[in-house]
Amino acid sequence: MTQSYEVFLGCAIPSRFNNYESSMRAVAKNLDIELIDFEGASCCGTVVLKSIDENSWLSMSGRNIALAEQRGHDIVTPCNGCFGSLKDTSHVLHNNAACRKKVNAVLKPLGLEYTGKATIRHFVEVLYDMRGEIEEKIVRRLDGLRVAFHPGCHLIRPSSVAGFDDPELPRKVDELIEITGAKCVHWDMKLRCCGSPLLIASESVALKILKEKMISANGAGANCVVTNCPACQTQFDIQQIGLKDEAGNSLELPALFVTQVLGTALGIDAEPLGFELNRVSLNPIRDILGI
Amino acid sequence: MTDAWGQFKSFDGKKFKAMDAEFTRGASNLIGGKDLTACFQCAKCSAGCPVSDKVNIQIHEVMRMLLFGLKEVLETDMVWLCTTCYTCQERCPQGIEITDILFGLKNMAFKKRIAPPGYSGARQSLYDKGRLYEPTDWERDDLGLDPVPVLNIEDTKRMLKKTGLMKLEEDV
Numbered sequence: 001m002t003q004s005y006e007v008f009l010g011c012a013i014p015s016r017f018n019n020y021e022s023s024m025r026a027v028a029k030n031l032d033i034e035l036i037d038f039e040g041a042s043c044c045g046t047v048v049l050k051s052i053d054e055n056s057w058l059s060m061s062g063r064n065i066a067l068a069e070q071r072g073h074d075i076v077t078p079c080n081g082c083f084g085s086l087k088d089t090s091h092v093l094h095n096n097a098a099c100r101k102k103v104n105a106v107l108k109p110l111g112l113e114y115t116g117k118a119t120i121r122h123f124v125e126v127l128y129d130m131r132g133e134i135e136e137k138i139v140r141r142l143d144g145l146r147v148a149f150h151p152g153c154h155l156i157r158p159s160s161v162a163g164f165d166d167p168e169l170p171r172k173v174d175e176l177i178e179i180t181g182a183k184c185v186h187w188d189m190k191l192r193c194c195g196s197p198l199l200i201a202s203e204s205v206a207l208k209i210l211k212e213k214m215i216s217a218n219g220a221g222a223n224c225v226v227t228n229c230p231a232c233q234t235q236f237d238i239q240q241i242g243l244k245d246e247a248g249n250s251l252e253l254p255a256l257f258v259t260q261v262l263g264t265a266l267g268i269d270a271e272p273l274g275f276e277l278n279r280v281s282l283n284p285i286r287d288i289l290g291i
Numbered sequence: 292m293t294d295a296w297g298q299f300k301s302f303d304g305k306k307f308k309a310m311d312a313e314f315t316r317g318a319s320n321l322i323g324g325k326d327l328t329a330c331f332q333c334a335k336c337s338a339g340c341p342v343s344d345k346v347n348i349q350i351h352e353v354m355r356m357l358l359f360g361l362k363e364v365l366e367t368d369m370v371w372l373c374t375t376c377y378t379c380q381e382r383c384p385q386g387i388e389i390t391d392i393l394f395g396l397k398n399m400a401f402k403k404r405i406a407p408p409g410y411s412g413a414r415q416s417l418y419d420k421g422r423l424y425e426p427t428d429w430e431r432d433d434l435g436l437d438p439v440p441v442l443n444i445e446d447t448k449r450m451l452k453k454t455g456l457m458k459l460e461e462d463v
Contacts, residue, residue, distance in 0.1 A: 014431065014439045015424035022434040039440045042421040042447045047375045048413050051397040052406075054322060056454040060417070063450060092322060099322070106453050110446050157377035158390070167381050193341045193376035200409040201371045202295040205345050209374070274434055 003126065004034040005076035006068045008086065011043050012230035013079060016238070019274025020230060023259035024078045024123055026272040030137070030263070031130055035076070040067055044085040047197050055102060061089035062103045065120070066112040074119040076126055078259070080229035083122045084154025084162070090120060091161045122155055124228050124258060125164055128172045134179055139267035141181035144288045147261070148222035148253070149174050149184045150213070150236070152229040153193050173258060177226060180265035189216035194227075194235040207243075210235050214243055214251040224254040224285055226261055233257065237279045254282045264289050296407060297368030300347040311360035318357045321398075323380075323391025330354045336379035336389055342372050350379055350389065357392070365400040369393075371407055402461050418457055421447040 013021050028035050041064055043049075049057040065086060068075050077083050093100045093114050104113055127134065151170045159167040168191070174184040195209030213235075217225055225236045236255035243251045255278065263273045270291045275282060282291070319327045334351040337343045343350070348367035356364040364370070373393045380390040400406055416423055426439045451457070 009439070011422040011424040014426035016427070018427060018430040018434055018436060022436055025436075037437070037440050040442055040446070041440065042442055043417060043423050045417075046423070047394075048410070048423065049417055050394050051375075052401050052410055052414055053454065053456055053459055054394065054398055056451055056456040059450050059454050060447065063447070096322070106450050109453075110450065153374070153376040153378075157381045158388075159381060191378070193374040193378075195341070195374060197374050198342075198372065200413065201407040205295050205342065205372055208345060209341055272434065277430060277434075 002032050002034050004036065004073070005121070005126075006038045006071070006073040007035040008038050008041060008044070008064065008075050008077040008079075008082050010046075010077065010079045010082040010230070012081065012234070017230045017233055017257070017277075019277040020078060020233070020257045020259065023257055023263050023273045026268045027127070027259045027263050027266065030266050030268060031127075031133065033126060036073060038064075038068070038075075044082040045089075046081045046085050048200065050085070050088075057085075058089055058092060058099055058103050059106045061085050062093060062114045063107055063110065063112060065090060065118055066107055066114045069115055069118045070112060074121070076121050076123055078123040078228065079231070080122070080152040080154040081231045083120070086120045087161050087163075090116060122164065122228070124155070124173050124176065127262065128176055131176055131179060134176070134262065134266070138180060138265045140265050140290065142261065142265055142288055143181045145180070145182035145261070145285060146221055146223045147177055147182050147184045148187050148190070148217035148220060148225045149177060150190065150194060150225055150227050150232055152227065152232045155228065173228060177258065177261055180261060182261065185220040185222045187216045187220035187222065189213045194232040196231040196235045199234070199239075206235070207239060210239055211243060211245070211251065214240065214253065215245060217253060218251055222253060224256055226256050226258055228258045240280055252280055254278065254285050255280050264291075295345070295368060296371050297347065297366055299363050299366035300368070302352075307359075307361055307363070309360075311362060313360070314362050315358060315360040318392065318395070321392055321395030323388030324395060326385060326387045327354075327357060327392060329385040330358060330387055331385065333384060335382050335384060339378040339382055341374055341376060341378070342369070346372050350393075353393070353396075354387075354389065365396060365403060365405055370396050370400055402459050404460055414456060418448065418451050420444060
């Protein structure tokens with residue numbers, strides 16, 4: 001049966017990582033997953049608005065959920081920030097009657113109500129459930145790709161909210177990537193935050209964290225980093241440019257979205273996968289990807 | 292000692308005038324604050340925190356300051372240098388929702404104008420446009436992506452007016 005979701009893109013993807021949306025849509029089409037445009041979506045609020053005012057954050061995020069609910073659809077998002085924000089909102093509104101009452105009072109004049117009936121999923125959750133089908137459809141093996149997979153924080157923590165994978169030993173997306181013949185390396189800093197939320201408060205601290213991550217990924221023998229989040233990718237594909245260790249050696253590694261990896265293995269053309277928009281040079285892995 | 296953010300940089304030589312029980316109670320009433328007083332200072336939170344080695348005041352010290360009712364906690368760098376990674380909350384043996392408490396502290400600090408300047412700009416953008424960033428249309432054209440669905444900004448504005456987003460500061 002065809003699965004169908006309203007696709008919640010958030011603001012970072014259409015602004016900075018259109019290659020993520022394009023590759024997601026291409027993979028979804030290949031796997032017969034229906035993605036319906038999310039009419040009237042605002043920003044999810046993310047940790048930025050939650051940091052400023054929780055009531056505004058719950059209202060903004062609750063409105064987005066209520067829109068999909070009113071149309072009778074479930075939600076899928078390719079962004080950890082949006083996933084975390086929507087799931088967390090749903091968690092709070094489900095468990096805290098006072099917050100729910102407040103938010104619904106704000107939504108009522110808009111003709112909306114949060115009820116909690118929409119399912120909220122990350123796109124990699126949907127893909128993981130289809131791993132059997134994906135395995136059968138692989139036409140290009142990516143042997144030689146040594147991936148430092150970065151799950152990001154809000155895909156797995158807090159596990160009571162995210163409910164996707166083991167928060168200390170996540171394996172699901174690694175498993176998905178390894179279907180292609182690529183190898184996910186063990187790296188010490190895999191679970192560590194990418195540092196991206198700190199870009200607004202202190203770019204220097206955000207960069208220190210990124211450097212620790214990249215030293216770890218390089219030390220583990222990875223030849224690329226793979227993410228499933230535009231906020232994390234901001235660190236790995238923008239902030240990473242020109243990054244060096246203390247001795248002046250380059251720490252740069254190509255940074256791909258998980259949908260670009262799977263899309264290549266599924267035989268999707270390079271163009272819709274959007275490789276031209278990847279900023280850190282892909283030269284070290286072009287042969288493996290066939291681009 | 293780092294200078295990335297925050298006025299309260301060390302406990303050395305500090306004398307605290309009062310321990311405010313009301314402040315501790317207020318923190319316990321934050322979203323995630325209900326088990327705040329169960330903290331027994333094992334410091335597992337700080338052991339897994341990605342910024343422990345980059346801040347002056349670590350997360351287990353923030354928790355202690357909250358229990359002692361020390362309002363100065365709002366001036367520590369830990370409040371705004373928390374990456375919101377939720378590792379502390381995931382690992383706390385007492386089940387304290389530490390990261391969520393920190394969000395509440397950020398809200399309190401913002402009201403007192405103790406926040407990195409970037410947050411004011413982000414608030415304005417969320418209020419004016421309903422988004423943090425605008426779509427890059429030429430890239431979308433190149434990739435054959437449809438325009439991002441329209442957002443009726445009046446809806447989100449009406450909502451955020453009601454929640455008082457632009458009037459959070461206590462002295463306004």
